[in-house]
Amino acid sequence: MKKLSLLFFVLVLLGTVSAMAQTVTGRVVSEGDNEPLPGVAVLEKGTNHGAATDFDGNYTFNLQNSEGAVLVFSFMGYETQEVSVDGRSSIDVVLKSNNIAVDEVVVTALGIKRESKTLTYSSQEVSGEEMMKARDVNFMSGLSGKTAGLEIRKSSSGAGGSTRTVLRGSKSVNSVSDPLYVIDGIPMVNNKGDQAGMWGGTDEGDGLSQLNPDDIESISVLKGATASILYGSQGANGVIIITTKKGKEGKTTVSFNSSAIFESVIETPDLQFSYGADGGTAESWSYTKGNYESDYVDDFFETGYNLINTVSVSSGNEKMSTYFSYGNTGAGGVVPNNSYQKHNVTFKQSAKMLDDKLTLTSNVMLTSERSKNRPGAGYYLNPLTGLYLFPRSGATPLSDSSLGAQPFSYFKDNYQYFMTSRNMNWQEWHIKADNQSNPYWLINKQPKTDLTKRVIASLTLDYQITEKLKFQARGSYDYANKTFEQKFYAGGNTVNISENGRWNYKKFADKQLYSDGIFSYQNEFGDLSLSAVAGASYQESVYGDGVSVDNGTNDLLYPNEFYFQNVPDNVAIKSIYGGKIIKEGVFGSVQLGFKDMLFLDLSGRNDWSSTLAATGNESYFYPAAGLTGILSQMVTMPEFISFAKVRASASQVNNEVPWGLIQVNHSINASGSVDRNTVKPFTDAKPEQLVTWELGTDWRFFNGRLGLDFTYYHITSTNQALSKTLSGSKQDNYYTSMYFNAGEIVNKGVEIVLNSTPVKTSDFEWNSSLNFSKNNNKVVELYPGEPSKYIDLGSSEGYINRIYTGGSIGDMYGIQFRRNDAGQILLDEDGTPLKTASDSPVYLGNLEPDFSLGWNNSFDYKRFTLSFLINAKIGGKAFSQTESILDGYGVSQRTADARDKGYVAVNGITEESGTVMTQIDPQLYYSTVGGRNGIAEAYVYDRTNIRLTQLALSYDLDVKSLGLPLQAASFSVVGNNLFFLYKKAPFDPELSMSTDLGSQSLDNFNVPATRTYGFNLKFTF
The missing domain is CATH 2.60.40.1120 (Carboxypeptidase-like, regulatory domain)
Known part of the structure; x- marks a missing residue:
């Protein structure tokens, strides 16, 4: 007191x-x-x-x-x-x-700050506050629609799941089109773990999901290789620069940012509950209507939640600044027993010494991340297959046939029973099938856990040698220790699981050591200005260094005991290793300016990469050049034109081959013998080469109230690392395949950014931004002289993501209806639709959109701010294996509607007799067209969709008038992915089975799309 x-x-x-x-x-x-x-x-x-x-x-x-x-x-x-x-x-x-909007300072490669008007390439910056308006746990989603040319796709794995981020199209068949992520000038590790696939599996997240988004001050997107050439081959696909918050000069402030966000399923497949099974089968193909249990699908999904809290402290004076934050994220998914927890601690301090000539900055970021039962996709061990396919009229439990047909609620309440002969609990279900299990058994008796402990520590030294000359040295260490464990209790589906259960465990570390030294010089000589940078960097990365064990179908010694000593002798406890890469580089950049209206950029870098060691190509050089002219300073413009510039740039960047292709990598199996590597070492490998050029112009009108930025780019990627089979006399030393350099892929497109302030008064202001992007991808060549050879990037039954020479990445092939020249579907004499051969898949369309739009708006009225974002993907195709199987089982609403009518309408003709048929029996039709190996053509949908992506309403409290002991306070109501304004596909085509290149726009029992809504409270003391 x-x-x-x-x-x-x-x-x-x-x-x-x-x-x-x-x-x-x-x-x-x-x-x-x-x-x-x-x-x-x-x-x-x-x-x-x-x-x-x-x-x-x-x-x-x-x-x-x-x-x-x-x-x-x-x-x-x-x-x-x-x-x-x-x-x-x-x-x-x-x-x-x-017109400072064009003179604003932006962060570019290596953390170098430059005036935006001097840039010779395209870049965009998004503030951390703008990115986190809707408080999405997967914070990269906050950039979607706000940056032209940036494609962001989420997997269906919920909180902590990985994202696929691509700038200006896919450029490689090796799935390495992700941009480089940089934190405060230092490259970060963003390895993705395993991904879900057709046969099951789980997305294991990525490095980005481990950051605390509330620590982010801003994000700069450098879109092309010209913009990021100083990062070397790592920046070949563009760079996303993350600038974190730091302590500010002034009195100490304490800020608290808290949000409670709720999550619900937008839509599930359109299912029928009127027709049951016919004769006790597992399919629902009865033609007699009944009154069956119908709410168990909706009841399965829960209301998810995301609780995000961050407290931060900022203080500083003329000599020192400090920033500290602690963040806590807790989430529960829409699938039962799925949870996610993350703790972040950040400490950043900066101090000036030696008469302010020397500045030392240290930054430590600690993360602990735990995910439980992250949902997957695919056929096997996925709770959604059994949930959706359960016979509508009920089914007889395997444990006791005398019970007769029981509704789904019985299997929910009794997902296991005690099997006396095994003295253990066993799965209660109605069928032994490879593609479905009791959903409640899976979520309770096949627990999986991901745990990550990560530290990113960096130290930066800045020394002002003279007024014009500065030296900077940086060093960082990024270490992530990861543990993945899944337990499969005995008694469940025996697909890939032994009778005594299965234990899948792996523990490994990703490590990266990075350092660089950079001299920078700035001076003016009359009408000329000079800005120069020269430096060197060293990077050493080790991926996936650890151990793993997976007994698969080999019985554990004792049932349901999950530890190393219980693994049978014929199962190896393996040492795993994803590779070690050392990269050294020297680089330099010069910008010459003339009268602050003409700027010439010249840059170059030389790298030495260990992945190309002993090939003679381990050293490679790449240059870049750019020119910018400020038209509004060269000639007199009309008064309504505030600013105008044109720019052009070109670059050549080399990208090293993936690790492990040039070495002989044998392994030791459980019996102690050698498993020989069958891929011939790639001893003459050359780095992949990307040649980029772009043209652009930037205009501002009416004193900055209207702005237009236009960019055209052209990217040619050659020297792809392709694989081919060795046969006959070409084989030696047990090698059956080899890699070689070939291939050419071209991406070209346009990006348009339109910014405006249509209304601005003393009380009201409306700001609007429209981002448009269109990319055309073309595979000019794959295998020289062999146009019929192809590469499969991904597949599902009846569907293949395949590329040929002359095609495009994202081309989809599959089984079609057979048709005559008049377009009529060919039928068997009994009316069964005929289909093309499965070994000769037919082109079905391309998965990529024709163009993308993002329209972002904010309306400020006094202390209120209303903002919304609408995203649109126009064109492209998407494929649903889910819909195909639902039809095959007779559980989709389509099949019920057909039974109500008594037929499926077709434009058909029998192949032999030429009899025209316009009606086919529903079961006959869908048993052929649907199912696991049906006619893929029938389940290809238009990818076009327009959605309300974000909506937020915030109010800034007048803390002084209210007499509150605060510096600032605000309250927001937020929503994300709220609803579709237009969509044709019966699922969300932007939600992918995984982030792999071959799994985009593919629905294979994915977790349904969700919307989030909630509130956010921020206040500062």
Whole structure:
């Protein structure tokens, strides 16, 4: 109590002293329209004492030193103005626009900051606040639709799942089109674990999901190789630069950011519950209607939740700044027993020394991440197959046939029974099938856990050698220890599982050591300006270093005991190793400017990569050049044109081959003998080569109220690492295949960014941004002289993601209806549709959209802000294996509608007799067209969809008027992926089975798409 009294006395005393100081009030408006400017920074020159204007442009300022006081007014987009107080108590200020929007400083390669108008390539920046408006746990989703040319796809694995991020199209058949991620100038590890596939499996997440999004200040997207050439081959597919928050000069502030977000399924497949099984089969092909249990599918899915909380502390003075944060994320998915937990600790400190010439910055980021029962996809061991396919009229339990047909609720309440002969619990279900199990057995008796412990530590030294010359040295260590474990209890489906159960365990580490040293020089010589960078870097990465064990169908020694000593002798406890890569590089960049209106960029880098060691090609050089001209400073423009520039750039970047292709990699099996590698070492490997050129222009109109950015790019990728089979005399030393360099893939397209402020008054402001992108991908050549050879990037039964020479990445092939020249479906004499041969799949379309749109809007009215984002993907195809199997089992609403009518309408003709048939029996039709190996053509859908991606309404509290002991406070209601404005596919075509290149727009019993909604509270002390 005494301490509280003392604190109160001190606060009153400080307030009294402050009241005795001179107070200055006034209003700040913009020149021309005389509109008030909220948020203008007001600083007493020579001190750290500052304030800001309110929503009406008004300010109140208590001077620390009345004598000779000067106030400094600064605001983005306007010229900074200094005003002498001279004893006045009221000072109104008019700020003049300086089009600073084009002069704003952006973060580029290696963390180098440059004015955006000088850039010779395309880049976009998104603030951390903008990215996290909808509070999505997978924070990269916050960039979707807000950056032209950036394609972001989520897997269906929920919280902590990985994302697929591609800039300007897929450029390689080796699935390495992901951009490089950089944190505060230092490359980070973003390895993806295993992914779900047709036969099951689980997405094991990625490195990005482990970061705390509340620590992010901004994200810069460098879209092409020209923009990121200083990062070397790692930046060949573009770079996403993450700048984290740091301590700010001034008094200590404590911020708390908390959100509670709820998640629900948008739609499940359109299922029927009117027709049951016929004669006790596992399929629902009865033609007699019944009144059957119908709510168990909806009841299976739960309301998920995401609880995201971050507390941060920021402080600093002229010499030192400190930032600390702790974040906690807890989530529960829509699939029962799925949970996710993440803890983040960040500590960042910066100190100036030696008369401010030396600055040391340290940053430590700690992460602990745990995921339980992350949902997968595919046929096997997926709870959704049994949930969707269960016979509508019920089924007889395997444990007791005398019970007769029981509804699904029986199997939910009794998902296991005690098997006396095995003295253990056994799965209760109605069928022994490879593609379905009791959903409740799977979620309770096949638990899986992912655990990651990660530390990213970095140290940066900046030394100002002279006013013009600076040296920077950086070092970082990124270490992630990962454990994956899945237990399969005995008594379940025996597909890939032994009678005594199965234990799949692996523990491994990813490590990366990075360091660089960079000299930078800036100077002006009359009308000329010079900016130069030169440096060197060293990077050492080790991936997947650990152990694994998986007994598969080999019996554990004792049932349901999951530890190393219980693994049978014929199962090896393997040492796993994903590879070690060392890369050294030297680099340099020069920018020459003329009269602040013409800028020439020249850059180059040389790398030495261990993945090409002993090939003679381990050293490779790549150059880049760019030119920018500020038209609005070269010639007199009409008054409505505020700024105009044109730019052009070109680069050649080399990308090393994947690890392990040039070495002989034998392994030791459980019996102690050698399993020989059958792939011939790639001893003459050359690096993959990407040649990029782009043209662009950037215009601002009406004093920055309207902006247009246009880019055309062309990317040619050659020297792909392709595999071919060795046969006959070409085989030696047991080698059956080899790699060679060939292939050419071209991506070309346009990106358009339109920014505007249609309305701006003293109380209301509307800001809008439209992002448009279109990419055309072409496989110019694969295997020279062999146009019929192809590469399969992924497949499902009846469907193949395949590329030929002349095709495109994303081409889909599969089984079609056989038709005559008139387009009629050919039928057997009994009406069975005929289909093309399974070994000769036919082109069905391309999975990539024709173009993408993102429309982002915010409306500010006094203290309220309403924002929404609409995303559109126009064109392209998507395929659903789920719908095919639902039809084959007779459980889709389509099959019920057909039975209601008594037929399926077709335009058919029998192949032999030429009899025209327009109606086919529903079971006959769907048993052929649907199912696991049906006619894929019938389940190819238009990928076009338009959705309300984000919606947020926030209110900034007037903490002063309310008398709250806070600096700021706000409350938001948020939503994400709320609903579709247009969609043809019966599923979300943007939700993929996995993030693998060959699994995009593929639905194979994926977890349904979800919407999220909730609230967010932020306040600062």
